[in-house]
Structures are given as structure tokens and as C-alpha cells.
């Protein structure tokens with residue numbers, strides 16, 4: 001069989017970007033499909049990365065630019081895979097390109113249109129902590145640097161018959177606004193497919209005991225990342241939602257919805273480390289701030305991870321409390337959350353009664369489970385992929401072929417196949433590129 005020398009990569013987080021760059025460098029034509037208007041994935045939302053505290057976007061942005069500018073990469077952002085047919089070596093894939101209502105060849109990314117747009121809606125990039133406009137760039141380093149009109153919120157598109165607004169069109173000197181743009185379907189022929197659709201955070205609202213959504217000063221890990229980030233809604237100041245004050249104590253709760261028979265049984269793998277990083281960052285910003293991490297076990301298995309935890313303890317005074325809080329209530333006078341827990345490492349002599357105890361803190365951060373992306377089941381079905389009991393891509397032979405799925409010619413890397421951090425996602429992405437190269441050169 002003659003094998004097509006092109007590859008489809010689905011999902012442009014760090015895993016999909018790395019796989020695309022490696023494959024493009026080997027001379028393969030790569031079609032990289034990303035459902036949102038920009039590539040980057042979750043790594044773009046992070047402030048720093050453990051265990052080196054490198055600036056996340058400073059590592060990611062050059063890769064985003066390299067990937068998008070590569071002569072062998074065809075970037076299909078704001079697009080979705082509709083249908084997949086064929087087999088290893090020769091797949092036919094239909095991709096839907098959603099209308100941005102902006103001519104990307106004309107848009108200069110200047111932002112004049114954003115200034116004029118009167119409609120403000122919750123900003124997904126900042127996890128709803130602030131607002132964006134209906135015409136928007138998802139984040140300052142977005143690639144491509146092109147505006148998108150969100151058709152569900154644009155005043156003109158939602159009230160078209162009344163012909164209201166069109167202020168963005170008047171503001172755009174480049175004449176890039178195109179309200180007549182329609183969705184488009186393209187058909188691609190590729191020899192192999194790489195799935196890299198990543199994760200979504202588990203919604204902790206149904207876990208009523210933690211008070212998320214009811215207590216103002218209970219937030220999630222990703223919300224914290226945006227708050228502590230200089231490019232975030234508070235310019236990097238840790239201001240708590242209820243009153244904008246900087247808290248004097250901070251509690252991180254581990255395993256919220258993970259390692260839990262009622263929610264997700266598995267360990268989300270990165271939370272012990274990201275909570276440690278976030279506690280260190282809090283102390284770097286505010287040296288007098290006291291931080292507590294309520295943990296089940298500290299899982300620090302990567303290179304220099306244990307040393308990172310030791311540094312957090314010794315240099316930043318981070319206190320690790322072994323106990324899974326059963327309840328969070330609120331002090332109505334201060335708005336402070338009160339964490340109720342049982343410290344399980346105390347000996348009988350230290351705590352003969354084993355009473356639940358409580359701690360009042362300024363802000364609680366829930367390190368919630370991380371689950372397969374919401375679109376993951378649908379795309380897996382289109383590809384004929386088996387999923388494991390938690391919904392991640394099943395890898396039939398993890399020992400010998402750790403990136404091969406049950407469908408020949410379809411490979412998976414990054415968080416969509418198992419919870420993992422950025423370095424492991426990058427390793428898997430390069431592994432996938434090597435497997436695809438073997439297949440398309442006829443060695444498999």
C-alpha cells in the first residue's frame with residue numbers, strides 16, 4: 001500500500017505542538033487541528049512550572065511560534081474533526097472550520113475592534129474571573145494573533161435582523177471583519193493520526209462539603225494560577241474574591257474528586273506538585289503568608305520533585321497536613337473559610353481522642369481531579385478508540401508500545417491517554433512522532 005506522508009494531529013496543547021514540530025522537522029506534512037481560536041492548551045494558562053519555577057508561557061510561546069510558522073505545518077484553529085474513514089496509511093478526514101467572522105489574511109491583531117465592542121462576557125482563559133469582549137484574542141500571546149467574533153455573544157450576530165452594532169467593523173482599519181463568513185469543511189488525506197486532546201478540570205460544585213460556588217473564598221487550582229499570574233485579572237496580586245484582600249493564610253486541598261470512590265478513582269498525578277509550586281509562589285509574592293497543604297500522600301515521583309517539596313518546607317515554611325478535610329464552612333464575619341479535618345499522622349499520645357479539628361484560613365484552593373476533555377468521548381468514537389475505565393485512551397500494550405492505541409495508525413500522547421505533567425507529555429509527543437515516522441516509512 002502507498003502510504004500518505006501527511007499526519008493529522010488533534011489538539012494543540014504542549015503535547016500536540018511538540019508532536020507536530022517533531023513530525024514537521026522530519027519532513028512530514030502536519031495538519032494540526034485545534035478546537036479553540038489559539039494553540040497552547042492548558043500550559044498557556046499556567047503561571048510557572050514545577051520543579052524549576054520557569055515561566056510557563058516563556059517556554060511555550062517559542063514552541064507555539066515555531067509550530068505555526070513551520071513550512072510543513074497546516075494550522076487549523078477554531079476547527080473540529082467531523083468524520084474519519086480509512087485505515088493506517090490512508091485515512092480520509094473531514095474537518096469543520098468554524099467562522100471567525102474575521103478575515104485572518106487581513107486582521108493585524110491590533111485590537112481596535114476589541115476596544116469598541118460593547119459586549120462583555122466571562123473570559124474562559126481567566127476561568128471566568130474577569131470579562132472579555134465578544135470580539136477577542138484569547139490571550140496576549142495567542143497564535144495565530146487573529147481576532148475571533150464569538151457568535152453566541154456578538155450583538156449583531158445574535159440580533160442580526162435588527163442590524164444593530166457592527167462597531168468592530170467601523171473600528172477595523174484593515175477591513176477584516178466579515179459577517180458573511182460561513183463554516184467550511186475540508187477533507188484531508190493522511191497516513192496517521194495523533195490524538196492529543198488533553199484534559200478538563202473536574203467541576204467541584206457537586207462536592208457540596210467543599211463549598212465551591214457557595215463560599216466566595218474557595219477557588220480552584222486553575223483559578224489560582226490565573227490570579228497569581230502577572231498576565232492574570234489582578235496583575236499577579238493574590239486578591240481573594242469576597243473583598244479583594246490579600247489573604248494571610250492559604251489552604252490547598254488535595255484529591256478533590258480524585259482518589260475517591262464516589263468520583264474518580266485515579267490519581268490526577270500533577271496536583272501534589274502544582275499545589276507545592278503554588279504555595280511557593282504565594283510565599284515569594286507575600287513572604288509573611290502562611291500556607292498549608294492538606295494531602296492524602298505526597299506523590300513526588302519525578303526528578304528533583306522530592307527536593308522541591310523539601311525546599312517548600314524548609315525555605316518557604318509550607319506546612320503539609322496529612323488529612324482529607326471533610327467539610328469547609330465560613331466565618332460569616334470575616335468571610336474566611338474554616339477547614340474541618342482530622343490530622344491522621346498524629347500518634348495516639350498526641351491526639352488520644354482523634355477529634356476532628358478546624359483551621360480558619362483566608363483562602364482555600366481546591367486541587368480538583370483532572371479528567372479527559374469534554375470532547376474526548378466523541379472524538380474517540382469517531383476514531384474507533386477504546387477508552388479505559390476512567391475515560392482516558394486505552395493503550396493495549398503499555399510496556400512495549402506506550403503510545404499505540406487499539407486502532408492501527410492512531411497514536412495518543414499527553415494527558416488524553418493518562419494524567420501526566422508537561423515533561424512527560426513532551427516525551428510522549430516525541431515518542432509518537434517516532435512511531436508515526438516508522439509507520440509512514442513502511443517499517444511498521
Ligand SMILES: Cc1cc2nc3c(=O)[nH]c(=O)nc-3n(C[C@H](O)[C@H](O)[C@H](O)COP(=O)(O)OP(=O)(O)OC[C@H]3O[C@@H](n4cnc5c(N)ncnc54)[C@H](O)[C@@H]3O)c2cc1C
Nearest residue numbers: 011013014015035041042049050198199221414415421422
Ligand atoms: C492547576 C494546574 C497546574 C499545573 N501546573 C503544572 C506545572 O507546573 N508543571 C507541569 O509539568 N504540569 C502542570 N500541570 C499539568 C499540565 O497542565 C499538563 O501536563 C499539560 O497541559 C498536558 O498537555 P496536553 O497537551 O496533553 O493537554 P492540554 O494542555 O489540555 O491541551 C489539549 C489541547 O487539545 C485541544 N482539544 C481538546 N479536544 C479537542 C478536539 N476534540 N479537537 C481539537 N482540539 C481539541 C484543547 O483545546 C487544548 O488546546 C498543571 C495542571 C493544572 C490543572
